[in-house]
Amino acid sequence: MHFTIRILFPLFLIGIIACSAQPADERATAAAPELTSGNPQEVTPPSELALLMRRMAAHADSVKVGLARGDKELPPYPTEIATLFTATPTKDMHIDPITFPTFGKDYQDKVAALYDAARRDRPAAYNALVQSCANCHSTHCPGPMMRIKKMYVAVK
Ligand code: HEC
Structure with missing residues (x-):
């Protein structure tokens, strides 16, 4: 047992x-x-894109923790997301030439919007960011969807 x-x-x-x-x-x-x-x-190490995704997920998780704790500052800006369109994906992973750039740009915009948002608007901006993860994952790589769905915060 x-x-x-x-x-x-x-x-x-x-x-x-x-x-x-x-x-x-x-x-x-x-x-x-x-x-x-x-x-x-x-035996293949994770791709550049998979490693970037882990960093992106860790960044979003630390934003969520900070919101729950009432931190004044957000975690450092995830500058590595600039490499989203150049990071090499896992071999044979289908990267759609239309939706990947569209959803990827939307994710980058949502991160920027979070850092621009007033402190009281951060929970909603964070949820919009998580939604941008979910949007791309609805067409690419559905495996992490369950994890992503649990990342939202309650907005009062
Ligand atoms: C523009 C599309 C896109 C966006 C936005 C996106 N993902 Fe991904 N994600 C992918 C693709 C494609 C892969 C597969 C990468 C590979 O295997 O090379 C992936 C892989 C992953 C993985 C698995 C990594 C591994 O170890 O194999 C996790 C976890 C993940 N994403 C979480 C997230 C989270 C959390 C967000 C938002 C903060 C996010 N993703 C935003 C497309 C996206």
């Missing part, structure tokens, strides 16, 4: 984080290389 939880829980977490629309059971197999015959995905 405990053994099963200890094994399945990390696999479940990997399933949430990774960019994949595969059913959870296939993903669990892919995440355990010893169960497969050398899945090349497992």
Whole structure:
């Protein structure tokens, strides 16, 4: 019983984080290389774009924490988002030539708007930013959607 939880829980977490629309059971197999015959995905380091996404998610999370704490200052501006259109994606990842730049620009605009917003308007500006993540992820890489949906804050 405990053994099963200890094994399945990390696999479940990997399933949430990774960019994949595969059913959870296939993903669990892919995440355990010893169960497969050398899945090349497992030895490939994360792409530039995947690493940037982790930074973007960490930035948004730290904004959320700061809002909950009532911090006066936002975390440092995520200057690395300037590389959104040049970062190399995972091999064979489909990057749509129309929607990716459109949603990407919208995300960059929403980050800028957050830093321009008056302090009382930051929760709404933060939610608009999270919405811009969700918009792009509705057409690219649906795996992190569950995580993104939990990132919104309540606006009074
Ligand atoms: C313009 C489109 C776009 C926007 C905006 C966007 N994403 Fe992504 N995201 C992607 C794509 C495409 C990938 C797959 C990257 C790859 O595997 O190279 C990805 C991957 C991810 C991953 C998985 C990274 C990994 O380790 O494999 C997470 C988590 C993620 N995004 C979260 C977010 C969050 C949170 C936001 C908003 C702060 C966001 N994304 C905004 C397109 C976008």
